[in-house]
Amino acid sequence: MKILVCIKQVPDMESRFKVNADGVWYDERDLAFRMNEYDEYAVEQAVRIKEQLGGAADITILSIGPARVVEAIKKGMAMGGDRGVHVKDDSLAQRDPWQLASTIAAFARSKNFDLIFTGMQSQDRGSTQVGAILAELLGYACATTLIGFELNGDVVTARRELEGGVKAIVRFRLPAVVTCQLGLNTPRYPTLPNIMKVRQKELLAFPVADFLTEESLTITEKMYLPEKKGRARVLEGDVSQLADQLLAILKEKTTVLR
Amino acid sequence: MKTLLICEYRQGKLLDVSYELLAFAERLGADKAMLLIGDESQAPKFGGKVYLADAGKYGEYNPDAHKQIVLEAARREQADLIVFVHSSYGWDLAPQVAASLRCAQVSEIVGVVESKFEVAACNAKLRRIATPKTPQAALTIQAGAFGYRGEAQGTPQIERIEIPAGPARIEFVGYEAAEKKELDLAKADVIVSAGRGVGKKDNVTAIAALAKALGGELGATRPVVDAGWVEHSHQVGSTGQVVSPKLYVACGVSGAIHHLAGMKNSEFIVAINKDKDAPIGEVADVLVVADVMQLVPALTAKLAK
Numbered sequence: 356m357k358i359l360v361c362i363k364q365v366p367d368m369e370s371r372f373k374v375n376a377d378g379v380w381y382d383e384r385d386l387a388f389r390m391n392e393y394d395e396y397a398v399e400q401a402v403r404i405k406e407q408l409g410g411a412a413d414i415t416i417l418s419i420g421p422a423r424v425v426e427a428i429k430k431g432m433a434m435g436g437d438r439g440v441h442v443k444d445d446s447l448a449q450r451d452p453w454q455l456a457s458t459i460a461a462f463a464r465s466k467n468f469d470l471i472f473t474g475m476q477s478q479d480r481g482s483t484q485v486g487a488i489l490a491e492l493l494g495y496a497c498a499t500t501l502i503g504f505e506l507n508g509d510v511v512t513a514r515r516e517l518e519g520g521v522k523a524i525v526r527f528r529l530p531a532v533v534t535c536q537l538g539l540n541t542p543r544y545p546t547l548p549n550i551m552k553v554r555q556k557e558l559l560a561f562p563v564a565d566f567l568t569e570e571s572l573t574i575t576e577k578m579y580l581p582e583k584k585g586r587a588r589v590l591e592g593d594v595s596q597l598a599d600q601l602l603a604i605l606k607e608k609t610t611v612l613r
Numbered sequence: 614m615k616t617l618l619i620c621e622y623r624q625g626k627l628l629d630v631s632y633e634l635l636a637f638a639e640r641l642g643a644d645k646a647m648l649l650i651g652d653e654s655q656a657p658k659f660g661g662k663v664y665l666a667d668a669g670k671y672g673e674y675n676p677d678a679h680k681q682i683v684l685e686a687a688r689r690e691q692a693d694l695i696v697f698v699h700s701s702y703g704w705d706l707a708p709q710v711a712a713s714l715r716c717a718q719v720s721e722i723v724g725v726v727e728s729k730f731e732v733a734a735c736n737a738k739l740r741r742i743a744t745p746k747t748p749q750a751a752l753t754i755q756a757g758a759f760g761y762r763g764e765a766q767g768t769p770q771i772e773r774i775e776i777p778a779g780p781a782r783i784e785f786v787g788y789e790a791a792e793k794k795e796l797d798l799a800k801a802d803v804i805v806s807a808g809r810g811v812g813k814k815d816n817v818t819a820i821a822a823l824a825k826a827l828g829g830e831l832g833a834t835r836p837v838v839d840a841g842w843v844e845h846s847h848q849v850g851s852t853g854q855v856v857s858p859k860l861y862v863a864c865g866v867s868g869a870i871h872h873l874a875g876m877k878n879s880e881f882i883v884a885i886n887k888d889k890d891a892p893i894g895e896v897a898d899v900l901v902v903a904d905v906m907q908l909v910p911a912l913t914a915k916l917a918k
């Protein structure tokens with residue numbers, strides 16, 4: 356079983372964001388980066404399949420981006436990936452989902468992956484597109500927003516999360532692209548011995564030009580901070596005083612303390 | 614400009630969210646036609662053209678067939694914009710449609726600014742203007758962003774679509790109903806919710822204690838439920854419960870769109886967060902900048918007096 360897991364490295368969402376000098380993306384300076392949350396579920400599911408098959412699977416962890424993304428690839432390898440692929444691209448912010456999916460498709464096309472995992476969305480761009488476009492480009496079956504996954508031979512039975520608590524059960528044959536939703540599994544923390552093992556694993560690097568031949572189809576014209584609606588009254592300071600202040604507000608503005 | 618608006622249909626029913634597509638097209642001042650893959654009895658109340666394909670024949674969920682039907686309707690309509698709701702249906706199908714047309718896609722549009730599409734980035738901390746470079750584009754719009762006012766009216770002119778049978782790579786096995794909720798949060802006057810910022814499972818006790826002291830119930834965000842810290846019946850949000858209590862206290866909750874969808878209509882909202890910029894501040898009446906595990910026990914202690 357050949358498995359590809361596509362991961363993105365994204366800023367910690369608790370960061371304070373600033374717009375960059377061009378005004379079209381966020382300023383990357385002073386940001387801490389980590390693996391896209393949804394992609395952790397993707398890596399975990401791939402590793403679980405390998406365990407289910409008694410090790411008879413080979414997992415490639417791929418990420419497109421600048422040098423920093425190697426950290427996320429290494430985390431995926433420490434979680435159980437067999438090999439890392441870094442597609443080096445210093446212009447990641449300008450790429451649209453079509454280009455990212457085309458790049459991954461060009462890498463994957465000759466390699467006959469049985470199963471490709473992506474997150475359902477990236478936390479920064481949040482396009483919810485790369486996985487489904489990739490499936491279309493490779494002619495693979497595509498199942499999105501999975502919260503359940505079961506492999507039997509070459510047949511997958513999966514649960515898709517719909518709105519309002521309803522789920523759909525779907526079944527499909529490999530090869531397939533699947534996109535992972537929060538709660539699909541419980542992603543493991545890499546253990547120290549497994550972190551040590553990463554050094555012995557293969558980490559390949561390619562310039563993006565090896566795979567990217569497509570122009571972008573959408574552009575970000577502008578990025579900006581949302582207008583503060585200024586509804587919230589902000590309280591700061593000493594905890595005990597804050598508690599008193601808050602209780603006074605609740606007494607005045609709500610009926611729950613009466 | 615011509616829009617083709619793709620209706621949402623599930624378990625034999627047209628979903629109301631379909632009408633938000635009309636509101637969006639009106640915001641753009643564009644021509645409108647709709648596509649329903651469903652039953653004719655469920656055709657939207659819309660006084661324009663509705664392309665209709667029979668879900669009895671093609672299935673409610675069958676991406677291969679639905680893609681062909683959307684492409685056929687877009688071709689007949691000569692649509693510039695093919696518009697979906699950003700939902701489990703829309704984000705599944707729109708990229709596949711866009712990729713087969715090699716056209717641009719803009720996802721989860723939250724606004725129209727000078728006729729351009731505005732989308733959110735980085736957990737709603739940023740916005741961007743995303744613009745298609747191709748003449749045709751597929752779009753998904755955020756449910757709730759464009760609203761829909763008034764009763765729908767009008768009788769559609771139906772035009773049927775049939776497509777040749779093709780392979781269906783995804784077999785739809787069936788729906789699994791929503792779990793029965795043993796806890797009806799909608800009845801609570803006060804809800805105190807635990808977000809990931811509470812740090813660990815053991816700390817949830819302190820949040821529950823505050824809920825009790827205020828005579829309310831414990832709520833939770835999705836990651837807290839996924840991690841097994843709190844039962845699913847307590848989840849608030851688009852895939853949990855929708856609530857509007859007199860008081861909602863969000864403890865260590867960032868305020869992601871999917872969480873806001875479940876609580877933004879609460880009468881009074883207090884957020885406790887160490888991040889002054891957390892998007893929950895957009896809907897909160899009071900944002901207390903503090904460590905939740907320091908402030909919450911202090912509040913509970915003062916209430917006990």
Ligand SMILES: Cc1cc2nc3c(=O)[nH]c(=O)nc-3n(C[C@H](O)[C@H](O)[C@H](O)COP(=O)(O)OP(=O)(O)OC[C@H]3O[C@@H](n4cnc5c(N)ncnc54)[C@H](O)[C@@H]3O)c2cc1C
Pocket residue numbers: 368369537807808809810811812833834835836837848849850851852853854864865866867868869870871872875885886887888891903904905906
């Ligand atoms: C299709 C879909 C459906 C979804 N449905 C739901 C849903 O129904 N409900 C839901 O909640 N989510 C839902 N989500 C997930 C949602 O997008 C967010 O991921 C989630 O709401 C974030 O939860 P959180 O605020 O607890 O965590 P985070 O976003 O990680 O935020 C944690 C917050 O805690 C603060 N914090 C950290 N430490 C402290 C401290 N010591 N003191 C005070 N504050 C602290 C941080 O500043 C941050 O703001 C859905 C997502 C998708 C894609």
Ligand SMILES: Nc1ncnc2c1ncn2[C@@H]1O[C@H](COP(=O)(O)O)[C@@H](O)[C@H]1O
Pocket residue numbers: 361362363364391393394397417418419420447452455472473474475476477478480481482483484485486
């Ligand atoms: N730069 C990237 N490198 C590798 N995979 C990516 C990249 N960007 C997005 N993906 C994958 O595509 C998924 C969806 O991203 P998006 O379409 O941006 O919401 C992510 O969860 C990743 O699995």
